[in-house]
Amino acid sequence: MNYNITDTTIAEPCASSMILTFRAIGYNLEAAVADIIDNSISANAKNIWFNSEWQGGNSFITILDDGCGMNHEELVQAMKPGAKNPMDERSEKDLGRFGLGLKTASFSQCKKLIVLSKKAGFAPIYWIWDLNYVNQTNKWELIRYPIPDIFLHALDELKSGTLVIWTDLDRIIPTNTLNSNEIVKGKFLEQMEKVRQHLSMTFHRFIEEKNIKLFCWGHEIKPWNPFLLTEKATQAFPEEHFNEAKMKGYVLPHKCHLTEEIYKTAEGINGWTNQQGFYVYRGKRLILAGDWLGLFRKEEHYKLVRIQIDLPNKLDTDWQIDIKKIDSASTIYMPRTNKKIHS
Incomplete structure (x- = not known):
């Protein structure tokens, strides 16, 4: 087929509709967090910290790593849907494939994805996917507005690294949930414990081989090896x-x-x-x-x-x-x- 002589027209997807499609891919919380950690490992992180903070409807989840980080151009590229061609040859250590994991995993759990990153020799930079903004404007645009200091200073002690922040957790916590709602808080904490267990299993070989250290709420995660290799009777x-x-x-x-x-x-x-x-x-x-x-x-x-x-x-x-x-x-x-x- 000679495509030079064919008629063409632009068929750009509707941003607000496509984002909703991304949200419906069907991650559970544990799998979504693990997908973010895949990116940290691919970025040669040695330490990865998973944290969550209960604040009712304003609760948030963070994943921080000390990997190679990104400068402005690299961060924008990483936040684009389909940032990599899935047919490209990958390093054996690359845990990604489609260039969608950061976005689809995050959108499946929250309406606001903030990524703050610092590459060695560069100033920290952040951009935000705000799905409310995308729905209002119907534009594929990242946005930047002030974020809490606790996030801005998260990378101060690291030479390089990346912080992924999930806020407006509408798929985890009902909108407008009060901080005093103990029932929802209890369910939230149960989900966080499932995440810890899932990470212990999913990345147990990385932890055992001392390639990475994983932390949950400041406590180091121990590996769960399904094969009981340390038992003589195995x-x-x-x-x-x-x-x-x-x-x-x-x-x-x-x-x-x-x-x-x-x-x-x-x-x-x-x-x-x-x-x-x-x-x-x-x-x-x-x-x-x-x-x-x-x-x-x-x-x-x-x-x-x-x-x-x-x-x-x-x-x-x-x-x-x-x-x-x-x-x-x-x-x-x-x-x-x-x-x-x-x-």
């Missing part, structure tokens, strides 16, 4: 390779070989029966936990079986990794089965 099977992916199976010890504390910890968030199955990693980052990918049903007599699958990011297309990578609500295809798999 049975490990030989590693197998297929299509540049690696697979290794484990049978975890029976309860009688574990202390009560280790047994309780090893069952994870959903209990022993629900934690059985495949654990799929992309670049050492856990993207699917405890699922048989449609190959088997979860049964009581399989509850000690957990299988590790390692994928390089060059296999994203084969495994149909989507914007959210693989999450509990995702649909993926197991290579070589030609069968649609719900995970």
